Amino acid sequence: MKVAKHWREIPERYRLEAAKCKKCNHICFPNRLICPECGAKEFETIRLSGDGKLVTFTIIRTAPIGFGDLVPYAVGVIELNEGVKLLAQIVDCNPDDLKIGDKLVAKFRRINEESKTGMIMYGYKFVPDQGI
Amino acid sequence: MRDVAIIGTGLIKWGELWEKSLRDLAVEASLNCFKDAGINKVDTISIGCMLGGIFNGQEHLASLIPDYLGQKHVPAMRLESACASGGLAVRTAFLEVASGMADYALAVGVEKMTDVSGGEATYGLAAAADQDYEAFHGITFPGLYALMAKSHINRYGTTREQLADVAVKNHHNGALNSMAQFPFAITREQVLSSVMIADPLRLMDCSPITDGAAAVMLTTVENARKLKKHPVVVISGIGLASDTIAISQRRDICKLDAVEIAAQRALKMAGKTIKDINFAEVHDCFTISEIMVMEALGIVKPGQGGPATSAGLTALDGKFPINTSGGLKSKGHPVGATGVAQICEVVTQLRGTAGKRQLPNAKVGLTQNMGGSGGSCIIHIMEVKS
Numbered sequence: 319m320k321v322a323k324h325w326r327e328i329p330e331r332y333r334l335e336a337a338k339c340k341k342c343n344h345i346c347f348p349n350r351l352i353c354p355e356c357g358a359k360e361f362e363t364i365r366l367s368g369d370g371k372l373v374t375f376t377i378i379r380t381a382p383i384g385f386g387d388l389v390p391y392a393v394g395v396i397e398l399n400e401g402v403k404l405l406a407q408i409v410d411c412n413p414d415d416l417k418i419g420d421k422l423v424a425k426f427r428r429i430n431e432e433s434k435t436g437m438i439m440y441g442y443k444f445v446p447d448q449g450i
Numbered sequence: 451m452r453d454v455a456i457i458g459t460g461l462i463k464w465g466e467l468w469e470k471s472l473r474d475l476a477v478e479a480s481l482n483c484f485k486d487a488g489i490n491k492v493d494t495i496s497i498g499c500m501l502g503g504i505f506n507g508q509e510h511l512a513s514l515i516p517d518y519l520g521q522k523h524v525p526a527m528r529l530e531s532a533c534a535s536g537g538l539a540v541r542t543a544f545l546e547v548a549s550g551m552a553d554y555a556l557a558v559g560v561e562k563m564t565d566v567s568g569g570e571a572t573y574g575l576a577a578a579a580d581q582d583y584e585a586f587h588g589i590t591f592p593g594l595y596a597l598m599a600k601s602h603i604n605r606y607g608t609t610r611e612q613l614a615d616v617a618v619k620n621h622h623n624g625a626l627n628s629m630a631q632f633p634f635a636i637t638r639e640q641v642l643s644s645v646m647i648a649d650p651l652r653l654m655d656c657s658p659i660t661d662g663a664a665a666v667m668l669t670t671v672e673n674a675r676k677l678k679k680h681p682v683v684v685i686s687g688i689g690l691a692s693d694t695i696a697i698s699q700r701r702d703i704c705k706l707d708a709v710e711i712a713a714q715r716a717l718k719m720a721g722k723t724i725k726d727i728n729f730a731e732v733h734d735c736f737t738i739s740e741i742m743v744m745e746a747l748g749i750v751k752p753g754q755g756g757p758a759t760s761a762g763l764t765a766l767d768g769k770f771p772i773n774t775s776g777g778l779k780s781k782g783h784p785v786g787a788t789g790v791a792q793i794c795e796v797v798t799q800l801r802g803t804a805g806k807r808q809l810p811n812a813k814v815g816l817t818q819n820m821g822g823s824g825g826s827c828i829i830h831i832m833e834v835k836s
Contacts, residue, residue: 327582348582373703374601374703376648376649376651377648380572380647381572381588381590382573382585383569383573384573385588388588394597395597395698395703403698405583405587405698429586430586441586
């Protein structure tokens with residue numbers, strides 16, 4: 319059931335919710351049931367800032383099903399100010415101008431469309447930080 | 451544990467084999483293995499296959515393969531660890547024999563990849579990544595390795611030419627391997643002018659989509675000695691390790707921790723260091739991966755994989771030959787079969803029957819088979835027992 323598959327990830331994808339370990343303060347994104355750092359099982363839900371910098375990136379020119387219309391598009395690993403690293407598309411820029419270390423901010427965007435049901439899936443993409 | 455030897459290898463010519471089905475591939479390679487071993491009945495079958503379900507709509511290989519291999523009622527299992535499924539099947543066969551559960555164990559790896567389109571193949575392979583937090587965002591497998599390549603270039607100054615030299619070297623070797631999918635030499639210029647797939651990786655940095663299978667047969671060293679058919683090749687060390695599925699969660703994006711840890715485990719079990727290893731088959735799914743694997747195995751220091759490759763360290767006549775078979779790049783990469791085929795190549799070298807690509811001094815060989823973007827890794831160490 320594709321709707322449920324997407325629906326249960328909404329806290330992470332729409333609101334950048336993460337799980338902060340109550341014992342060691344390690345932040346898990348996406349959330350986990352057991353802390354990979356200390357093994358504790360109690361977490362506090364926090365919202366990530368969405369501000370970070372580009373760790374590494376690539377420009378996809380051969381896309382999987384559902385992403386062909388976007389080619390060429392940039393995908394990178396972004397380290398948020400909280401220390402959390404995640405993978406996302408980087409948009410609203412010329413991908414050729416991107417550099418490792420660039421400041422980025424998260425935006426709420428359309429990610430993909432499920433072809434059988436027509437369901438549109440939303441989530442975070444990152445854009446260059448214009449300082450505004 | 452009982453000491454375990456490899457008494458048979460079975461390969462078929464790899465490529466776009468439209469006339470052959472998943473079961474045809476697995477059975478043909480297994481029958482070649484039976485012939486090589488001189489054994490026609492096994493006690494157990496472990497099958498490495500990643501994408502039978504997604505690509506062929508076929509699961510339950512634990513029934514299909516023994517059925518079509520004429521091994522009715524033989525216990526069988528299908529092992530999956532993405533592109534390391536084949537290596538995992540061999541390790542499972544090893545455990546069966548070592549533990550005494552089986553005397554003769556067959557490990558067969560298979561993948562039938564050309565029944566789907568390129569887009570579907572890219573989608574299916576991405577199932578080895580974190581489906582909800584990587585593939586969801588449109589990253590591909592070349593893309594994940596491109597993220598590592600970009601980082602490696604940025605940190606160590608690895609060059610585009612050095613990446614290309616991995617492909618050139620492996621195609622040189624593959625040209626000497628009649629079983630390879632692309633048995634021809636290529637030039638650095640061809641690699642550098644091939645179409646861009648995911649910056650900085652180009653088409654000829656990538657291993658191909660391949661139909662193929664490979665099989666090995668294992669038994670006790672005691673049984674192997676009695677056969678007197680081939681030099682007795684033993685598996686003296688095995689290491690298996692895992693790492694985070696998502697590349698963003700790794701300790702260091704320029705390092706393959708699972709490879710390093712699996713190698714340490716295998717070397718410890720074999721009572722050796724990397725200096726005792728003469729040659730290796732490694733998982734060059736992309737040119738950058740061979741460079742990073744060289745570093746993780748400790749063959750060279752971090753950052754030195756590129757320069758060492760261009761200097762010829764890993765060439766057929768180099769000090770530490772890597773991928774004498776042609777590697778995944780030239781020989782092909784039917785994902786579930788790859789780990790088994792790597793073992794076949796090491797056994798062939800250790801037996802001294804590799805023909806034009808035979809190494810003069812092959813005594814101890816290593817295989818490194820990797821799942822996904824490095825989320826799992828399995829290492830085997832093999833040597834001739836006199």
